[in-house]
Amino acid sequence: MxxxxxxxxxxxxxxxxxxQLAATHGYEVNLVDVNEDILKKAKNAIEKNLDRFFVVKNKITAEEASDILNRIKLNPDRDSAVKGVQMVIEAVFEDMNLKQKLFSELDSICDKSVILASNTSSLSITEIASKSNNQERIVGIHFFNPAPVMKLIELIKGKNTSEEVFATSKQFSESLNKTVVTVKDAPGFVTTRLIYVLCNEAVKLKMEGIASTEDIDVACKLAFNFPMGPLELSDLVGNDIYFHIGEYLGEALGEKYKPSPLLKEMVEDNLLGRKSKKGFYNY
Ligand SMILES: NC(=O)c1ccc[n+]([C@@H]2O[C@H](COP(=O)([O-])OP(=O)(O)OC[C@H]3O[C@@H](n4cnc5c(N)ncnc54)[C@H](O)[C@@H]3O)[C@@H](O)[C@H]2O)c1
Known part of the structure; x- marks a missing residue:
């Protein structure tokens, strides 16, 4: 297909x-959100990003940027936006019940040939698909932030994802000029499980007083050539996000994955990182 x-x-x-990424590679995109304000902000952000990171750097022309933008249609009405498409990719909140409900609704309104993909960063694809009748067409396509720039896609095969859907999803991902790794359906997949463990361990080092925030980050940057330290990264992603991932992984994989008590305390105190202007650092 x-x-x-x-x-x-x-x-x-x-x-x-x-x-933005899909439209840049020639796809026609219907972009949906329950919040119309967010939809408008999204298109403005895409316009600015295309200009700042692509036109100004002479990677594309202003005319190409305008064509890309024209390929993206905003639509607050999900049911009309999925008409005539061959693939739906969801990027709603990381919440199992929300995703299960969304996929079972999509499964009942989309033509049987339509591939339904989740951009979840940690939740089981098999479980997300479990409330749907046609589970063979549900797959995980995990993009990274910022999606137009990051080189990797983690492709996740649920227990019931068909070979054909998986192969088409791989072709689609490669058409976006990404390197694809294929991963079995397991909590946190490869990337989220690894980065969460690193960040949570860094929070434990801080909690145990082994080193200061700055020294933990500098140690990782210089010892491992990381572009960013784990505590800086946790602030960037959101300490609440890592906390929820940890709760999910702890439940699914065992006690040692549970979020550290300091991470929990920080979430309760609204020290979420950049988004609340305070976390391991002040912003
Ligand atoms: N932020 C990251 O770095 C990152 C990276 C990879 C994957 N992910 C995953 O991508 C997904 C989205 O994350 P995000 O950071 O973009 O979240 P976000 O909060 O920025 O965006 C979620 C959007 O979904 C909308 N939404 C919620 N319910 C909806 C519904 N029923 N129908 C339509 N729109 C709905 C919200 O209004 C919101 O605009 C999550 O599953 C997350 O785990 C995030």
Whole structure:
């Protein structure tokens, strides 16, 4: 099956990046969000990003940027936005019940040939698909932030994902000029499990007083050539996000994955990182 038209559901950080990326590679994109204000902000952000990171750097012309933008149609009405597309990619909040409900609704309104993909960063694809009748068409396509720039896609095969859907999803991902790694459906997959463990361990080092915030970050940057230290990264991603991932991984994989008590305390005190202007650092 050839994919030409896609629908992206959720126009937040990831959704608008995925829409920009797909439109840049020639796909027609319907971008959906429950919040119309977020939809408008998404298109403005895409316009600015195209200009700042691509036109100004002479990677594309102003005319190409305008064509990309024209390929993205905003639509607050999900059911009409999925009409005529060959693939739907969801990027709504990381919440199992929300995703299960969304996929079972999509499964009942989309033509049987339509691929339904989740951009979840940690939740089981098999479990997300479990409330749907046609589970063979549900797959995980995990993009990274910012989606137009990051080189990797982690492709996740649920227990019931068909070979054909997986192969088409791989072709689609490669058409976006990404390197694809294929991963079995397991909590946190490869990337989220590894980065969470590193960040949570760094929080434990801080809690145990082994080193200061700055020294933990500098140690990782210089010892491992990381572009960013784990505590800086936790602030950037959101300490609440890592906390929820930790709760999910702890439940699924065992006690040692549980979030450290300091991470929990910081979330309770609204020390979420950049988004609340305070975390391991002040912003
Ligand atoms: N932020 C990251 O770095 C990152 C990286 C990879 C994957 N992810 C995953 O991508 C997904 C989205 O994350 P995000 O950071 O973009 O979140 P976000 O909060 O920025 O955006 C989520 C958007 O979904 C919308 N939404 C919620 N319910 C909806 C519904 N039923 N229908 C339509 N829109 C709905 C919200 O209004 C919001 O705009 C999550 O599953 C997350 O785990 C995030």
């Amino acid at each position: 050839e994919i030409k038209n896609i629908c992206v559901i959720g126009a937040g950080i990831m959704g608008h990046g995925i829409a």
